[in-house]
Amino acid sequence: xKRKLYILNGSNLNMLGVREPHIYGTTxxxxxxxxxxxxxxxxRFDCVFRQTNSESELIGWIQEAYFEDAALIxxxxxFSFGRIPVLDAVKLIRRPVVEVHISNIHRRSEEYxxxxxxxxxxxxxxxxxxxxxxxxxxxxxxxxxxxxxxxxAGQL
Numbered sequence: 001x002k003r004k005l006y007i008l009n010g011s012n013l014n015m016l017g018v019r020e021p022h023i024y025g026t027t028x029x030x031x032x033x034x035x036x037x038x039x040x041x042x043x044r045f046d047c048v049f050r051q052t053n054s055e056s057e058l059i060g061w062i063q064e065a066y067f068e069d070a071a072l073i074x075x076x077x078x079f080s081f082g083r084i085p086v087l088d089a090v091k092l093i094r095r096p097v098v099e100v101h102i103s104n105i106h107r108r109s110e111e112y113x114x115x116x117x118x119x120x121x122x123x124x125x126x127x128x129x130x131x132x133x134x135x136x137x138x139x140x141x142x143x144x145x146x147x148x149x150x151x152x153a154g155q156l
Contacts, residue, residue: 004070009051010077062089071095080115096143101126
């Protein structure tokens, strides 16, 4: 049985490739999706990849991931900053949660430096460009395996 992985993207990420290419590069979200789906298959994940500009839709998808017992890679984008409802939904996830930001949010202006989602994330990847998503898949695989290993060790 394949493991489930949701890769969810927040506001304005549908504009990657044209929006502030000096910050986010020229890779499109469709390019990222293709790379992620290929890598997820390699790591034996059944992968759902989505983007929304709606906070309520994002929350619904996170809750769906919870019910699917899925791991989560999330680039909350603008929903990162002070979005308590998104944070509360992310806290539901029982599997690894990796927060991804294309830019290094810590090198940006103050309003972009503090993601509220990070407190619920198992790991955070920022500043690795579009490749951060692929690093996130590797991290989810490693974190999932480590969690399963510790469960097995606890049963011995």
